[in-house]
Amino acid sequence: MVEARRFPEACVASPHYLASAAGLAVLASGGNAVDAAVATNLTLGVVAPYLCGFGGDLFAMVWRDGVAAYNGSGRAPVAATPEAVRAALESRRGPGGPEGSAADGPEGSAAGEPEGSGAAEGPDGSLAPRHVPLFGPLSVTVPGAPEAWFALLDRFGTRSFGDLARWALRYAREGFPVSARAAESFERARGRYAGHPWAEAWFEAYGSVRAGSELRQPELARTIELLAEDGPDAYYRGPIGEAIARCVRSLGGLLSEEDLAAHRGQWVEPLRAPYREVEVLELPPNTQGATALEALRIVEAAGPLPPDGPDRHHLLIEATKLALLDRDTHLGDPDHMRVPAERLLADDWVGERARAIGPLRASRLPPGRDLPPGTAYLCAADREGTLVSLIQSNFTGFGSGVRVPGWGINLQNRGASFTLDPSHVNAVGPRKRPLHTLIPAMALREGRPWLAFGTMGGQGQPQFQLQLLVRVVDDGEDLQRAVDAPRWLVSSEDWSVEAESRFGVRFAAELRARGHELRLAGAYESIFGHAHAIAVTPQGYLAATDPRAEGAAVGL
Numbered sequence: 001m002v003e004a005r006r007f008p009e010a011c012v013a014s015p016h017y018l019a020s021a022a023g024l025a026v027l028a029s030g031g032n033a034v035d036a037a038v039a040t041n042l043t044l045g046v047v048a049p050y051l052c053g054f055g056g057d058l059f060a061m062v063w064r065d066g067v068a069a070y071n072g073s074g075r076a077p078v079a080a081t082p083e084a085v086r087a088a089l090e091s092r093r094g095p096g097g098p099e100g101s102a103a104d105g106p107e108g109s110a111a112g113e114p115e116g117s118g119a120a121e122g123p124d125g126s127l128a129p130r131h132v133p134l135f136g137p138l139s140v141t142v143p144g145a146p147e148a149w150f151a152l153l154d155r156f157g158t159r160s161f162g163d164l165a166r167w168a169l170r171y172a173r174e175g176f177p178v179s180a181r182a183a184e185s186f187e188r189a190r191g192r193y194a195g196h197p198w199a200e201a202w203f204e205a206y207g208s209v210r211a212g213s214e215l216r217q218p219e220l221a222r223t224i225e226l227l228a229e230d231g232p233d234a235y236y237r238g239p240i241g242e243a244i245a246r247c248v249r250s251l252g253g254l255l256s257e258e259d260l261a262a263h264r265g266q267w268v269e270p271l272r273a274p275y276r277e278v279e280v281l282e283l284p285p286n287t288q289g290a291t292a293l294e295a296l297r298i299v300e301a302a303g304p305l306p307p308d309g310p311d312r313h314h315l316l317i318e319a320t321k322l323a324l325l326d327r328d329t330h331l332g333d334p335d336h337m338r339v340p341a342e343r344l345l346a347d348d349w350v351g352e353r354a355r356a357i358g359p360l361r362a363s364r365l366p367p368g369r370d371l372p373p374g375t376a377y378l379c380a381a382d383r384e385g386t387l388v389s390l391i392q393s394n395f396t397g398f399g400s401g402v403r404v405p406g407w408g409i410n411l412q413n414r415g416a417s418f419t420l421d422p423s424h425v426n427a428v429g430p431r432k433r434p435l436h437t438l439i440p441a442m443a444l445r446e447g448r449p450w451l452a453f454g455t456m457g458g459q460g461q462p463q464f465q466l467q468l469l470v471r472v473v474d475d476g477e478d479l480q481r482a483v484d485a486p487r488w489l490v491s492s493e494d495w496s497v498e499a500e501s502r503f504g505v506r507f508a509a510e511l512r513a514r515g516h517e518l519r520l521a522g523a524y525e526s527i528f529g530h531a532h533a534i535a536v537t538p539q540g541y542l543a544a545t546d547p548r549a550e551g552a553a554v555g556l
Contacts, residue, residue, distance in 0.1 A: 004479035004553075008540035011555025012036050013532035014378035015051065015456070018176060019043040020545075020552040022167035023380055026159070027556060033382040034062060034156040035164055037390045038149050042168035044376045045145075046220060047176055049398060050185035051456065052376040054223055055244075055411040056394040057141075058148040059283050059438045061270060062156055063387040063449040067442065069283055072148025072265040074141045074414070077254040078430045082420040085132055085428060088252055131369070132418045132428055136198050137253025139400045139413035141434060142263045143244075145392050146227060146235045151265050156386070162228030169224045172408075175216035181550050183211035185397060193401040198251040201403040202410070220408030237261045240407055247404045248411070262431070270442075273297055273345050276473050278451075279444045285334045286433040288327050288371075290341040292441065292462035294353075295323040296469065297345055301354035305474050310510035311359070316470065317490055317497060317516065318357040320463050321365055324492040326353075328368035332426035333433040362515035368492035371417060371437050372396050373527060375456035379440075379534045381541050383556075387534065389440035389452040437461055443469070449536050455546070457529035460489045464529040479535050480544040487528040488518075500528055524548045 005011075010033070012023035023040035027033075037060070045053040058072035133139050153161060178186070186209045193199035209215055226234045234240055241260040248255040270281040273293040280296060282289025298319040299305065306312040323344075330339045343349060356363070375393035393412070394400075400413035417435045418428035426435045437458045443451040451472070455464045464487055471482035488499035496517040499508065503520070511518050521527070530549035535542040543553035 002480055002484065004535070004542040004544045005555070006540060006542055007555030009383040009556040010381055011534060011541050011543045011553060012040055012378065012380040013534060013543050013545045013551065013553035014040050014044060015376050015530040015532070015546065015549035015551040016044055016048045017550060017552040018047045018167070018171065019378070020554050024554045024556075025167070026164065027382060031159050032156070032384060033380040033386040033388045034152055035159045036382070037378060037380040037388040038153060038157065039164040039167060040378050040380065041149070041376070041390060041392050042165050042224070043171065044378070044392070046168045046171045046217065048182070048376060049410055050182065050189065051374060051394070052392040053394055053410050054146060054220065055143045055399060055404070055409040056145050056392055057143065057412060057414060057436070057438065058145040058390065058392040059287060059436070059440055060148065060152060060388065060390040061281065061283070061440050061442050062152070063442065064156060064385070067270060067281060068155070069268050069270040070148055070151060070265060071268050071283060071286070072144040072151070073286060073433050073436055074144040074263055075259070075431045075433050076141050076415055076418065076428055077256060077259045079254040079256065080415070080428050080430060082422050082428055084254060085138055085420060086129065088138055088254070089129055089133070092252055130420055132415045132420065134396060134416040135192070135401045135413055136196065137248045137251040137400065137402055139416040140248050140253050140255050140402060140411045141414045142255070142259050143412055144263065144265055147232045147263060148265050150232045161231070165224050165228055169221055172217045172221035172224060175214040178209055178211060178213050178215050179550055180211040183209065189398050192397070196401060199401040201405050202398065202401055205403060205408065217408050219406055223407045223409060236263050240409070243407055244404050244409065244411065248402060251402060253402075271341060271345070275300055275469065277445065278473055280469070281442045281444065282439055285331050285337060285341050287436045287439050288331060288459070288462055289439045289441070290331060290344050291323045291327040292439055292465045294326060294344045294350060295319045295462055295466045297350040298322060298354050299466070299470070301350045302357060305470065308475065310507055313488065314359070314511060314514055314516070315357060316466060317488065318363055319353075320466060320490050321363060321492075321495055322353045322356065323462065324459065324490065325365050325368055328492060330425060332435045336429070336432065337425055360514055365495055367494060370491050370493045371435070371459040373456055373458035373460060373529070375438060375458070377440065377454040377456055377530065377532055379452040379454070379532055381452070381534050381536070387442065387449045387452045387536065389442050389454055391438045391440040391454050393438055393456070439465070441465055451533060451535050453531065453533035455529035455531035457527070459492060460527070460529055463488070463490060464531055468531060468533070479533055479542050483531050483533060483544040483546055489528055498527070500525065
């Protein structure tokens with residue numbers, strides 16, 4: 001069994017080896033962990049555009065003599081209302097097909113749900129959309145990542161954006177080899193976007209990408225160069241922003257230049273909750289960080305943790321289901337929430353949910369809503385003790401499928417998280433932030449940083465964090481072995497469970513006997529996340545990278 005790698009001074013872990021190598025080069029040349037994290041992320045945006053990029057959002061947590069957390073998520077257009085989205089959808093019926101569809105693949109491959117937005121029967125018998133479409137121009141919200149990179153560097157960095165973007169710029173301009181694993185993501189996206197007029201620019205850029213080919217992105221190189229020269233104003237209040245708004249509007253979307261110009265990220269106070277002898281830190285809403293903390297608290301409130309096996313995983317699955325149900329009911333833009341996130345972590349709240357878990361029978365809950373995966377998580381640490389937990393995403397694979405001509409930017413589809421029910425906490429609305437899946441995390445021991453961790457995986461993120469922490473905290477498992485261990489994923493659409501085949505048929509049979517609708521998948525699949533982690537020890541750092549990705553944990 002492979003164990004976590006030890007690095008005495010500094011390290012970085014990410015889901016692509018070229019990005020990790022860029023971060024290591026920064027650390028080796030004297031840069032700090034924030035510098036390395038930004039360089040890694042910029043490179044990921046070029047070499048793994050099916051996970052993250054220059055048209056997505058970003059969240060980060062930094063430990064340097066205390067913790068600082070940044071919410072770099074964008075908002076809905078000021079013109080976005082349930083009525084405006086429905087009107088736009090109605091106007092687009094006919095040639096060109098629906099906006100998008102539900103997700104069932106590692107980055108959300110098409111599954112053919114009407115209008116791609118969920119549908120309910122209206123009073124006239126027609127199918128009325130329930131959600132903003134998963135793909136297309138109506139799913140585009142303001143990208144927050146570019147502003148966030150500069151905010152992180154302004155507060156903590158020692159290197160310029162241009163210096164840290166050297167590797168990203170090189171790979172965008174000169175190209176890099178596309179691996180077989182990456183080629184699968186391009187192939188899934190081709191099937192997902194096929195036949196949609198708003199994806200023409202995407203097909204021009206990526207339609208011929210195959211395993212072994214060299215991918216060059218000269219338009220994206222132009223974006224990187226202008227950001228290095230003029231900073232975030234070029235993106236939000238300059239030619240890039242003008243091009244983004246013009247592109248989205250021309251395709252029938254609602255985003256305007258004013259929406260981009262108004263964007264500002266935010267330093268926020270993380271949510272905290274105890275689990276056993278550690279304190280776990282997550283980003284507050286509009287993220288689902290409270291969901292991860294609530295699941296942990298429910299597990300602890302349920303009493304002693306059973307040994308690894310069906311009893312334990314039944315408990316973890318049931319706690320996850322209850323936390324996801326609360327997420328879908330209560331979480332969204334904090335300015336519009338009716339129940340504060342801290343309430344979901346209160347002793348009486350989690351105690352009531354823990355008592356509702358039966359040891360021998362799966363619960364029957366009302367259906368919620370799945371939020372699909374497609375994200376890049378990374379972490380970094382340096383010789384000064386700075387620790388970074390950072391996550392950045394387009395949301396679903398390449399995002400909306402809308403690519404900005406001339407600039408090579410794949411725009412995210414975070415607006416797809418919104419519902420069209422105006423009474424719901426997460427209803428689409430002017431300048432609202434959508435419920436977000438991105439949750440970089442940290443854990444402290446005795447008030448000091450111990451673990452930076454996170455994973456891609458959409459709504460699987462809190463689930464995979466729970467499974468990882470239980471193995472590391474309760475079992476004392478080696479960090480790499482805990483990352484490698486088999487995982488399961490609960491769907492909040494129908495509360496079914498998908499599990500990696502390494503759990504075994506006997507395990508599956510025992511959970512099915514308790515009423516879980518469980519299906520075994522492959523041994524190591526991307527739908528179960530790309531987790532990475534760095535642990536602080538007296539001898540330096542331990543780092544782990546996920547075998548489900550093509551990443552690397554490297555250091556000094």
